[in-house]
Amino acid sequence: MNDLLDDIGETLAHLGRSWRRTPAGDRLAVDDLADAELVALNESLGAARRRFDAVHSRIASEIARRSRPEHGAEGLAKKNGYRTPVTLIAATTGTTVGEAAKLVSVGEATAPRRMFSGEDAPARHPFVAAALAAGEIGMPASSAIITMLDRIAMRVDRPTLDDAERTLIAQAHGLALDQLAKVITRAEAYLDPDGLQPHESEMRQMRSLRFFERDGMLCIDGKFDPVSGAPIRTAIEAVVTAEFRNEADQRGAGGASADTDGVDSGADAANLDGTAGPVSDRARGPLGDDSRARTVAQRQADALLQLAEHLLGCDSTDKPIDGPTVIVRMTLADLESGTGVATIDGVAQPISVSAARRMAASGGVIPEVLGGESEILDWGRRKRLFTRAQKLALAERDGGCVGCGLAPGMCKVHHLRWWARDLGPTDLDNGVLLCESCHHRVHDNGWEIRVEGTGVAARVWFIPPAHIDPRRTPRPGGNRRFSYAPAHAA
Template structure:
């Protein structure tokens, strides 16, 4: 509670006088950071209170239950009503509180928290209740199929990686951690997902055709890569047109462009002389270790998708579509061009995709990125070599160049680490921020 009061005091200290509108950017960011810390600490306190309310509202207490004494059937109903939230959110608060606080024994003594590393991160304001719930839920799911040491190591790793990630980004890390802890659980989950795939087509009264669907990773990867490739090419052509013309052309949203891309794919298949020829999935990149491929155990990942797939699925995809090898740089491929050419080759981009995973700064899929020179081609006379290349989306590329960010690469090849160094006006200490694939992959202990 002292930490929460300190966080609130810190937020008040940087709060702008008068109206927030027009406040200097640096002060706004300082207030936002302070409020974020205070919010996470408040959530941590709420989980403890919620767990204790639930403990004092146990069904076996009957009429003496705290919830029933206050006119509520359950502790969840009491919490949802008083906090102004949903029953599901109230249940999550109780779940996290039970899992991260020391437990009372029947003897009156205390036992350690079930998940102390998550509890420590929560109490320090490093993560919020939703992040803690996601980690705890996964660990509980695999508790019977993983060793205590592996579970403890995974909890420590996830609690350390979670700060700074959005919930969507954390979900990717958790999915891969679960596959690491329970590789035998990946095939059954895949089979369940395959059985749930569907596509519904319905024409409404206006003539609009509505498509609603869900696809398992194996089948969804081809759809995502094909559509995103067309959209990426159109966005690039649109930027080139904007640069060469002063006339504002009509704009389509990305969702409209995806719809048009699906139409193009269908039109292409309808007009193809060989109707049985599938779209080749050469840009669907499936990753696995050589050991897992040979043994048939473990799991694989597909670029752009969070859910891991089984080795059996990876082999089936390879047989259907052909997969570009991860090992590049043989006699037939030149990966370093020096100053002989300005643009990076497709082979170089594939090699950098192994290291960066997509945009090295924000994590969008590889299809939405281009390879950029770290040391500029014209200004710094930087070479077109792998160690001087980085995958960036257009937005992050402009942010780095326009706002004074620096990039540092530690090591060489696909195992190198990418670091982004913020300018002094963003972070006076200029603390390096990890980028690339290592930021979003699960780093097994």
């Protein structure tokens, strides 16, 4: 409780320094704050909120305990005019029933358990309880971790569950909830690979695609399991990515050489018809509007239109695009044994090895098995652009953009030591995958990237500028941040 009061006091002090007296009255003058003070205030509010989450979840679990059915009409919720403790909490705090239920669930999982003897036993999830009480994670992250661990608890031994609980808490730091959800999804596949096949069968039965008209628009509503959805997503993203790159090539045609930015420009990306290089009319969309005015969602809709038009009008081939492929990754040991898991680039949900084998029999799918030695992965100064084999290896090491986790197909290869300025080689330990946004963030805001080790097992670190962290403490990037990384496998 003292820690909570300290956080509240620090937050109130920050708010007090931000309060301004004006002729119109007192106000929170956030628009007058310096950048560092605004960021510090946001972090202070976040820390206080996480502390409040810990206290609120504990209170919610106690309300639920005093409202149990055996108490009948004397239960706390019913005495206060509510049917259940969840509805009481939702109504009195102004939240949703779902959020109130999560508060109760987290509170019950992290509160000391009352034994028949009247003594307290440790919480069911003691590591989440400690992290929540310390303000390291909040209620949403705690709920996501607890829900997954409880789901597989009957099929995984206790020491493994404890190790997973500690690992996920450590990885949750600095991740948004949707990013953590991807890590948890991969953790569940790692911990319970036998549960993948039944789940895949359920998802296959749930796949659907329907068309309907609303307000004069043709609407498409669909959902696909990872195996059937991956080729669809890959094809559409390939068209959109090639379009963005062609537009960038056209804009930079009269400017500085691409060598100066240290990035593989993506000039080897195929157009829709399989040819390389920019298309002169690509500056306009298929419906005649200016590409620069289209959103990503509109570009994806246009990509689907282009694929359909190409397939309907193509006499020479049954492939609407040439070049983009679905990458399915697995270890050689898993491939040989038929057990374990595989992953699809750009899809968070892992798949079973048997599903990966089925995908490998399809066209446009590359089953990447670690351990092959058929390609040269280091070229030194002989080539400026990274080869396809190198890009696949970097995608295996980085998992996508090392900054934000965007799928490999949406990234470019960045020379850490630039090709022209620093005479940097086109080698794996001098390259990282970066999306366009993170590439600019690295260059414009003073971030540095360091690669430790060699090959796909190397570790990528981000070093923040001094104005963000005076100690410039390295932060993990790539796979180590966005994939499940148990301590014994690090």
